[in-house]
Amino acid sequence: MSIDYAHVSETRGKADPWSFLRDRDIERMGEVLRDPAERERWxxxxxxxxxxxxxxTRLAANIQDIAYALLDLRPGDRVLIVGEEVESCGWRGAVEEAVGPAGTVDVAELIDEGNAAIFEGKYGRNGLLAAWQWTYTHDTPDETYDAILVAQAAQHCDDWSEASEEFVRVLKPGKRIVSAEALIPGGGGLTRSVDVDIHVQTWFDKLVGPLKVALSELGAYTAEEIKDAFGDRVEGARAMEWRGVHVFWGRKPLRPGSSTAVGD
Known part of the structure; x- marks a missing residue:
């Protein structure tokens, strides 16, 4: 027997399970459950x-370790991190430890800018919510960095082809860029985790129903999409996915005639 799942995508994030609250629910958990503003806040x-x-730090620390290894960091390196919650997620501390006191870690922290864009309804040139043109390296000289890490920030870039060209410009030859991103289910068409079970969809609908933000309007780039955006600007480009976490990495080509060999 075949099952038609078309109706699932039609109702996902649109139906209102809160309208099915019963009097016993209110008696047990309080009248506050009927308050739309309170439901939105939660x-x-x-x-x-x-x-x-x-x-x-708790669920994907193994992926962080992979990202650090892929960056191929050495003492004295200068590294750029563009990310969200760079401090609390441990990205900065781990990179600083790897490059040591002689190294430099430049950070572009996006969390406040990203949250403001969501709450204020700002859209990028790609038509997606909370995405914008990245200008963080526009004043940076060519070949400044020994490594670049995009840590949970890829969704906020509204043109990855443009950004990839800029990142390669400021990266030294033979050095790596790595992106690690946990994508939001429901954003960018990533809905398998929601569709797998009606309980999961019910919880999802309860979560997103009160929001004024449509998760489908948020940017969401898979590692493969970022890999495609970099194209032949990098060598040894790879992409992987683990439990909704997407990792891309690639290395800027060496200058013609260089005899220094590096692995992918």
């Missing part, structure tokens, strides 16, 4: 409150 708390440091 929905936003569930969506963004403390999630990133929890995911990265």
């Amino acid at each position: 929905a936003m708390a569930f969506l963004v409150g403390g999630g990133l440091p929890y995911m990265w």
